[in-house]
Amino acid sequence: MLKIHNSLTGVKEEFKPLSANEVRMYVCGMTNYDYIHVGHARMLTVFDLIQRYLRSVGYAVTYVRNVTDIDDKIIERAAANGENWADLARRFTTAMHEDCATLELQAPDLEPRATEYIGPIIAMTQTLIDKGYAYVAGNGDVMYSVRKFAAYGRLSGKKIDDLRAGSRVQVDDAKLDPLDFVLWKHAKPGEPSWVSPWGDGRPGWHIECSAMSTSLLGSYFDIHGGGEDLKFPHHENEIAQSCAACGTPFVHMWMHNGFVRVNDEKMSKSLGNFFTVREVLKTLRAPEVLRFFLLSSHYRGPINYSTAQLAQADETLLGLYRALKDAGASGPMDEQWLARFRGAMDDDFNTPEALAAMQGVARELNQAKASGNSSKAASAAATLRAMGAVLGVLQQDPDTYLKRSVGDKTMSDTDVEALLAARQAARAAKLFAESDRIREQLTAAGILLEDKAGGATQWRRA
């Protein structure tokens, strides 16, 4: 039984799709005006994992992740660059796709872009006006009237009065209430705009997601995800818009992933403490290391980004690949370990516990290898691989993986093999001083050796 923590109720709930065996899931994706950083990678990885797991247990998943391609930040950045805003958004959306592909994230089934949904956005805005939830403000913007929506604040646990008291929002003359938010912004000179019943303008951020999600998944769907920081006001506003416009409940389960931190502070553009996926990947043995790192703590908690943590993820992953090496991967799976693994994942996607199950399998695999029980080893390897497939790790050829280096290679494979042959000859002649000298030479070049029983030597890169 799959249980998921529902941010709306604050507790883990048994997951039951609204429509049998079908899961409709929407995740707030990126506003693409720059390269994605590790914080974004966590959100993308978490929901990639979730949709993979839902599929692996047999659900027919429709995974929608949008792209915001019109926004203040895009316009500002484009202006600063002297670049066309649409070109800039396209350029960084392409870059995001490249990064996602490198990280082996499965592409969402649908990836709507805000500018493709101007029609539905206008229609929804009009409906909100017609139903009395929205009004045209004095400055030409269309605003949502928060006080008209009784359930406002339910998701974020905020009370409208508290929000007013602590509000840092400038009291704008155009708003009837400081908490009202914009659905449609009137065009300022030189800004991109679309024709609307309220004059030329562009959509507000919140309405985009309401329009895209309900257009593609219907007015009431199973899962809506995003970063913790979107809970308020973005998701709160989505609920207000969608419920009011559609007259139905909006989302069954809300899911929010925790932040990536750097020295106990949220990684963010504004703090300037961010690392782009591109720069981080250059320092890693494989993109898989970043995924493994992100999966090594629970998706709802914070995770601290540091090179030490990344190094540990690398080390742990290497150990798993070492276990897999020369073990084959066939035979019956170990149902006990599989059950523990599934139990962990069924418990609100508890990846650290799932990883612990994988370690247990790896230990048994190593035991089987040590005792020469190759069929048991192959069976354990198959189990481990299957678990890895669910998490999106451990799918590479072990030997190839182990020979990868962090950064540039300091010695070619052929040079390594040549020195290994010389060392082998020395060992055969019991010239251990010479063989140790060669080993040290290789170690200095970042090549680590393992002499196996029977005289063979395996190597890998540090």
Place this chain on the structure above:
RNA sequence: GGCUAGGUGGCAGAGUGGUCAUGCAGCGGCCUGCAAAGCCGCGUACAGCGGUUCGAUUCCGCUCCUAGCCUCCA
């Protein structure tokens, strides 16, 4: 100030009312020409103070501390 999450062994990180997390690092042993890897074994935890309980790291209360949201943000 309001609201929401947390504070677990050297580090990372799950979890539980009473028996094991797991990984890295450390220590001892096996294996090895020596290593490495692996295996076996060992140790060190539950912020503080009260309360409930036969028994609490786990439940309740208070205190302290941290982070996040309350403005764009994954």
